[in-house]
Amino acid sequence: MNNKYINKKVILSSYPVGLAKKNDFSVVTEEIDTLNDNEILVKTKYIGIDAALRLLLRDSDDFLFRVKKDDLIRGSIVGEVIESKNPKFSDGEYVLGSLGVQKYCVSNGEGIEKCDLNLANPELWLSGMGLPGLTAYFSLLDVCKPSPDKNVLIIGAAGAVGSIAGQIAKLAGSKVIGTTSSDEKCKWLIEELGYDHAINYKNKDWFEELSAVSDKRLDIIFDNTGGQVMDESLKIIGMKGIVLLCGSTSQYSENEIKGPNNYIWLGTMRARLQGFVIFDYEDRYEEARLNLSKWLNEKKIKMPTHLVEGDVDKFPEIFEDLYKGKNYGKFVLKLND
Known part of the structure; x- marks a missing residue:
């Protein structure tokens, strides 16, 4: 040396x-x-x-x-x-x-x-060019498949993955709703990232607000946190909808990790709970990065x-x-x- x-x-x-x-x-x-x-x-x-x-x-x-x-x-x-x-x-x-x-x-x-x-x-x-952006890209476009006729809920919308996932869903034409932890972040999601609706899950009537803005139908639940917000959201999962398990931040510090109680709605609505690991897509990282960079330069997304x-x-x-x-x-x- x-x-x-x-x-x-x-x-x-x-x-x-x-x-x-x-x-x-x-x-x-x-x-x-x-x-x-x-x-x-x-x-x-x-x-x-x-x-x-x-x-x-x-x-x-x-x-x-x-x-x-x-x-x-x-x-x-x-x-x-x-x-x-x-x-x-x-x-x-x-x-x-x-x-x-x-x-x-x-x-x-x-x-x-x-x-x-x-x-x-x-x-x-x-x-955006690292694992958060790659995760948002492949989990949405390859697994969830947002489209103009779908309502998308991003749980943990202001985080590393959620902040990009919502923007990609918007590019696909979906109605995008995000949950986050403060009114300031709600404003940021709407004004800076283009979310259609943002909900502070700390408000006692957050689920009523979610039900109203989604017309009680969520075609895609993109979950970064697990816990109560995800569990309650299952009550309005749409017919043949998908719940993508991207992260479980609410559970990472718990001694006993708990799953959802409202899973029965998945059966009723013929919906599915889908896990996701980004490393399954390692051979396609270059493809995603070229598109993410292009969207960034065209000001279609922010990172x-x-x-x-x-x-x-x-x-x-x-x-x-x-x-x-x-x-x-x-x-x-x-x-x-």
Whole structure:
């Protein structure tokens, strides 16, 4: 290596009880002074803040890839290659990968994607051009199939995936309704992202409002949260409708994960409950990114990215803020140089 680097990384110091708190994490340093053949050294520029991480922070073997005490916190980053002994990568290239919450990352290049900055700015490769945008794209267009005659409900509409999913459903001509956690976010969904209706699920009459604006028919329920909002929405699922399980943020911090009680309506309406994992579409990422970039440049969609600047040690605070609902779109930590 040309230089020695002092890496700063976030590890799990204790298993959270309920929502994760700042003191559940620790920041440690280490020296990086060796780069082996076929390895690259990446300097992190942006770190994605993912709600699903909470599901892995538990003292249980029930979950694949769980984070154990003193492990590096998992997370996707966009960074710049600053040294390379791998012929597939050159200094100065921007890359995307699940390399963890740390300032510097050493990788052999497996699972690393190059970011084409002609398609979108680097931070957008964690939002609209990254897994959130890809998830919204394929789950809607390949599985849910929105159309002008369909009513679409996006649960968790102001989050990383939901904020893009609603826009794609609008492009398909559907009536799009979103649920979110505040009146301010409702206004943002309508005025900035073009939702037809947005409902604050904290209001006591939220379900009555949903029933009214949907004419008591939801053809597509795109669920990012699970819990009560999804469960109540099943009461007005349309004939042969689909409920897509994209995420379950309301359940990630629970000791006992609970499913819906109102599933009987699925049988009555010949509807289906469909799981989704984005990695099934890995061979089609390029197709989606070309279309998403095109729509972005044509101003047909936005890629909401909630940037917060700071050092690596700001991650625990931002992760806590994510569960307080402070983000509009994808929460991303932009690292100070």
